[in-house]
Amino acid sequence: MADQAGPGTELEQDFDVLVLGAGSGGYACALRAAQLGMRVGLVEKDKVGGTCLHVGCIPTKALLHAAEVADAARESEQFGVHATLDGIDMDGVNGYKDAVVDRLHTGLSGLLKGRGVTTITGSGRLTSPRTVEVDGTTYTATHVVLASGSYAKTLPGLDLDGRVVSSTEALRLTEVPRSVVVLGGGVIGVEFASVWRSFGAEVTVLEALPRLVAAEDEACSKALERAFRKRGITLRTGTAFESVETTDDGVRVHVAGGDVLEADLLLVAVGRGPATDGLGYDDQGVAMERGFVLADERGRTNLDGVHAVGDIVPGLQLAHRGFAQGVLVAEDIAGLDPTPLDEALIPRVTYSDPEVASVGLTEAQAREAHGDAVETLTYDLGGNGKSQILKTQGFVKLVRRTDGPVLGVHMVGSRVGELIGEAQLITGWDAWPEDVAPLVHAHPTQNEALGEAHLALAGKPLHAHS
Numbered sequence: 001m002a003d004q005a006g007p008g009t010e011l012e013q014d015f016d017v018l019v020l021g022a023g024s025g026g027y028a029c030a031l032r033a034a035q036l037g038m039r040v041g042l043v044e045k046d047k048v049g050g051t052c053l054h055v056g057c058i059p060t061k062a063l064l065h066a067a068e069v070a071d072a073a074r075e076s077e078q079f080g081v082h083a084t085l086d087g088i089d090m091d092g093v094n095g096y097k098d099a100v101v102d103r104l105h106t107g108l109s110g111l112l113k114g115r116g117v118t119t120i121t122g123s124g125r126l127t128s129p130r131t132v133e134v135d136g137t138t139y140t141a142t143h144v145v146l147a148s149g150s151y152a153k154t155l156p157g158l159d160l161d162g163r164v165v166s167s168t169e170a171l172r173l174t175e176v177p178r179s180v181v182v183l184g185g186g187v188i189g190v191e192f193a194s195v196w197r198s199f200g201a202e203v204t205v206l207e208a209l210p211r212l213v214a215a216e217d218e219a220c221s222k223a224l225e226r227a228f229r230k231r232g233i234t235l236r237t238g239t240a241f242e243s244v245e246t247t248d249d250g251v252r253v254h255v256a257g258g259d260v261l262e263a264d265l266l267l268v269a270v271g272r273g274p275a276t277d278g279l280g281y282d283d284q285g286v287a288m289e290r291g292f293v294l295a296d297e298r299g300r301t302n303l304d305g306v307h308a309v310g311d312i313v314p315g316l317q318l319a320h321r322g323f324a325q326g327v328l329v330a331e332d333i334a335g336l337d338p339t340p341l342d343e344a345l346i347p348r349v350t351y352s353d354p355e356v357a358s359v360g361l362t363e364a365q366a367r368e369a370h371g372d373a374v375e376t377l378t379y380d381l382g383g384n385g386k387s388q389i390l391k392t393q394g395f396v397k398l399v400r401r402t403d404g405p406v407l408g409v410h411m412v413g414s415r416v417g418e419l420i421g422e423a424q425l426i427t428g429w430d431a432w433p434e435d436v437a438p439l440v441h442a443h444p445t446q447n448e449a450l451g452e453a454h455l456a457l458a459g460k461p462l463h464a465h466s
């Protein structure tokens, strides 16, 4: 069903660009293509905005903000403020979270309408490189953009039911669980662990790899683990999950080595798989690997006129990568010759308490690429006034090529996610520490820690030991 007729037609069925999936990647592509004057159809079986808006980035960050408010009340004494945390009202928390999502959803729907994008509600299937069938109606286009997103994976034999949940169900809890086992110490698992601990739950994170957020620089994992332990979160890294039994009032999680962890709830956060099954992609000959759609640096698949963006394309599964790919594909279709994305320069933020934010190469990756010609510098937030005011601990770690540019920036601490923009410019523009050192950073900000780290790496530390 087409929700809205395109400009100049009653019910568009033929488009310049037809996008399958209205998540971050798909809607960004649709908006940009429409802005470039193309007739655009956007197929969505659920709600425009996709995972990020409805069950991903936005609602989790609303929970994390509520968690921060709870911590601020609980820890207010140390700032000389008398307040008590009387409890967490999940109806209230959910009301706040849902209102944020609803407002953004309304805004996005209006934006799509305003740009003249025809939103087609229903489940789409690629029936040829130029056609998508939506609930029995065939829509045609010169270019089709596959953007069907991802789903929460589980492990073989581990079924999601009432007490074994994915992040989607975890966002809809009506009570704070007394205890939770989080299976998976990646970004999603760590963020939920952080929220539930702030809400008062006993939390255990179970991770088969030796460290949390294993894709990050090892120093960040260590700092996060230290902070989590201090917050009373139990970490079982290097421990494999074996099985789970559900009981009347909880779960019994069996792990390698014979231990059994009992809790109210098990959150399965073991990554996300590409939502491509049964959508006609492989039937039509789209090149795929393990369910992911293979696309080149411009988002082109092996089929002429068929493009792919977002979580279905191998790489970082992040909303801002999807946005950037969507815009890039629209501009490529329009013949604007856009600059391809450099995946290594996509910023990554884990929004737990403390946050972990990074861009570029980790120290290990830099050493793999450049051998011994790598220098690092770690600036402790202990030397940063604003971090002391906030009572947060952490660091800014820089990785540079010797006599060369900054290759990676890695940060841990409250609110460091907000510092990633400058770090991205530094790595993206191949800046040397000596280029950054003369730039004046406002005092007292946490941003100053980035400036100080570059001063130190350029050989002239200010609030840091030489």
Ligand SMILES: Cc1cc2nc3c(=O)[nH]c(=O)nc-3n(C[C@H](O)[C@H](O)[C@H](O)COP(=O)(O)OP(=O)(O)OC[C@H]3O[C@@H](n4cnc5c(N)ncnc54)[C@H](O)[C@@H]3O)c2cc1C
Pocket: 020, 021, 022, 023, 024, 025, 026, 027, 043, 044, 045, 046, 047, 048, 049, 050, 051, 052, 053, 055, 056, 057, 058, 060, 122, 123, 124, 125, 147, 148, 149, 150, 167, 188, 275, 279, 309, 310, 311, 312, 317, 318, 319, 320, 321, 322, 351
């Ligand atoms: C809990 C959680 C927290 C996250 N937090 C962050 C974060 O803080 N920052 C960040 O950058 N990323 C975050 N992400 C990741 C982010 O949500 C994804 O990377 C992003 O949503 C991917 O966009 P996409 O367009 O590829 O797919 P999706 O957003 O998944 O959108 C795909 C859309 O396609 C639709 N669709 C699928 N099949 C069909 C079909 N056959 N017909 C019609 N429509 C179809 C779906 O309904 C969906 O709306 C988080 C994810 C989760 C789960």
